[in-house]
Amino acid sequence: MNTIIFIFFRRLRQPLLTLVIAYSIAVLGLVLIPGQDGDGNIWHMDFFHAFYFVSYMATTIGFGEIPYAFTDAQRIWVLFSIYATVIGWLYAIGTLLTLVQDKSFQEAITERRFAHRIKQLKEPFYIVCGYGETGEALVSVLTERNQNVVVIDSNPNINNILQMANLRQYVPGLHGDASRPIHLLEAGLEHPLCQGVIAVTNDNEVNLQVAVTSKLLHPDIKVICRADSHEVEDNMSSFGTDYIIDPFDTFAIHLATVIQSPALYLLNQWLTGVRYQSLCHPVYPPQTGFWIVCGYGRFGKTVYQQLRDNGIKPIIIEATPEKTGLTEAGIADDDWILGWGTDAATLEKAGIKDAVGLIAGTDNDSNNLSIIMTAKELNPDLFVVARNNLADNERLFEAIDAEIVMHPSSIIANKIRVLLATPLLYAFMSLAAKQSNKWASEMVGRVSMVVKEQVPEIWELDINDEQAYAVNIAIENGVQVTLGNLLADSRQRE
Template sequence: MNSIFFLVMRRMRAPLLALIFTYSVAVLGLVLIPGQDAEGNLWHMDFFHAFYFVSFMASTIGFGEIPYEFTDAQRLWVTFAIFFTVIVWLYSIGTLLTLFQDATFHQALIERRFARRIRQMRESFYLVCGYGETGSALIKALTERNQQAVAIDIRQERVNLLALENLRQYVPALCGDARLPLHLTEAGLDHPLCSGVVAITNSNEANLKIAITAKLLHPDITVICRADSHDIEANMASFGTDSIIDPFDTFAVHFATALQSPALNLLQEWLTSVADAPLGEPIYPPRHGLWVVCGYGRFGRAVFDQLRKEGMEVVVIEATPKKTGEPPKPFVIGRGTEEETLRAAEIERAVGIVAGTDNDANNLSIIMTARALNSDLFVILRQNRKDNEALIKAVKADMVMHSSAIIANRIRVLLGTPLLYEFVQLVLYEEDSWACELVSRISALVQHRVPDVWELAINQEQAYAVELALREHQRVNLAEIMRDPGKREQRLRCIPLLLIRNDQRIMLPAESQRLEPGDRLLFCGSGGAHDRMEWTLQNEHALSYVRVGEAPLQGWLWRWIRNRREV
């Protein structure tokens, strides 16, 4: 509000001074010029009546001569005053209209309305800095889970695009520089209901500044950042950033999992996919033979390192080794789009190719040329722009690395189901046979669509009925809350994945597992199972029915009828 006030006063200073000066001169002239009353006596107008007369004269409302008819001298002065006061009014009004059209003033008004709307929020929300491809996918995922979000982006066209999105909930958005503490504060950084800050701009330096600002101004808040530089990651970590996501390293780990344990990789893909997506098929990257990596930038280097760790033979093709750093030998200088370059890298005997440049057209050309020389290649394709989705699908690569999708999906899991992120980390230590068995169980439950994943805590908010029963020293086990509250003989189509009790983590807990207050559970299964389980968790009569086969009667009338029947 102060910035708007000072902006108005600065722009209107000259017009206001001109108005004050012209009014003063006009009033002073009427006071000094003598007039005549009805008897012909001389008189002088006082300052009050002079100011009153000039006020409606200068606004051209129309007037009468007060308190007596004017003399010629007074009328001459009034004629002069009319012209210069009207001119000054036109100047002042023109300046005011120009101010209303000024971009700075308009932005100040928008920021004031935005800040007021954020102060009035009554539900927890996440502050998303950057509304590009990643931010768009993340906000859509958050709103579909009925989680509130606030967006800030430095480009107005992106903010305008957000207003046109068909989202489940309204998302307040501000066009501003998230590196500035003022804009972060306006967007709700210091709001008591701000649950976390997500910095996913396309600038490492901007994300670092956002992380630093968030941790300094709100030390207890959760901060998640995107970074594709190890130096920036280390800097972010030194300020206590909770989660740092590097899309290239993330994909490299995903690729390594696919190499070592296809079933584990498939399990992770199913559990972390967006709701209602079709079940994917397992992939089997070749574990022996020559790989050709085209592009030795951040992505190419990450995949190269993983292939070398697996003991693979790797040849790199890079057009600008001085810029990216010289790859380990053997390497070939070129883009990989030329047949000669690929032949020099021995593409004919290769088992896999990585098209990892930062240009989608070049990546597609690399794949088409390579397949013409060797049709049996396992293809990994880097997608740089979302609007090339149709072309990427047409080429039918075995694996696609899209940075924005990887980051949005990872953050969605972190914010929506943090237990799932913990479970995914734990399954990396399991055998492939363990994952294969779990994949089979999930497939039998959900058929053609990925399972719903949900988590719950045994407390009054999320499991009122269970928590009440435990406080009354009743025994409740996992199998009982997994029964259908409409027909207790039927089991809900879900699988318990993880139980966390204090510092203990139990993978795939047994259905006989006894529940305790404070337990946190992770499930996967059909969406209907989730809804019906919630009914059991919250309703004490539904819980009693699934446990003992009957619900207690409510009210004195039903209890009196039951007692009469027993008699």
């Protein structure tokens, strides 16, 4: 409200001063100019009657001469006052109309209404900072699970975008810089029902500032941040950020999993899939032979290291080695080729006909598609891993029929969804990673016996007085309650 008042008086200061001066001069003139009463005696109007007369004269230009008929001198002065005050009012009204149409004033009012609406929330909610591809996917999956969301984004059209989005619930949005504490506070950071803050902007510094602000102003809430560099991750960790997600590191771990234990990778895809998603088929990447990695950026570095750690020899194709740090990475000259990988000559120089796997991992979707198409013409038996940067190109990557498609935004949104909706599932998969491929195969078999064509529906149940009173009392009394007891049909008591 202070911002609105400040803008109002700053813009209307000159018009208001003009009106005050015009009124003051008009009133003073009527007080000083002598008039005549009904008996012809000299009479001076007092300040009260003068102000009363000027007030309705200036706004209506329709009046009676009170308390006595005016003299010619008074009428001349009134004539001057009419033009002065009417012009002053026109100036003030014109400025007011301009102010109402001013974008900064409209944003201040919208921001005030937004803050008031957030204060009135009666259900738990999450604050999502950034509504790009990652934020959009995340908000969609959260609202599908009936979880309330508040969005902060730098796009001035964020409210229109949210209104046009096919979301299950109403999502309030604020146009603002999420790194500013005032905007986080307006979004409900200190609200008692705020469950967590999720920073998924495309700026590491903004995400870091959100993490710092959230942990300092509301230490008890859950904070999840996206980070694309290990230095920023370390900084976030120092402030107690609960979860830090690097999409490239996450996918590199997935790639290592599918190489080491295809069944565990399949189990992870099934259990963490989005509701109503079709079951994906198992993939079996080659574990011998060499791979070609196109692009040595953030994504290329992580998958290159994972391939090396799994005993696979990768050959790198990179067009800008100085920019990506390839020349300083200590990689032998025989292990990398200068070029884009979109032309057959570069791929043949890298040994594409003898390669068993290809990773198209540049930050340009057109280049990645071109790399895959050219490579498949030279070696149709390649195991292909593609990086899909933009969601709009998803259909293109489906058409190119790559074995694994990595979409950074989807990886982040899906992992955050699991952390918020089913945190025990995240813990389960962390423990499952330590099991053998045989164990994972058995689990896949058990799941496939329960589900048909879609991923299983997964939820969590709290054993407490509200959700499971009898079970909770039994546990408190020392009774051992097993998972089999919880899954038993209550109608079959034998």
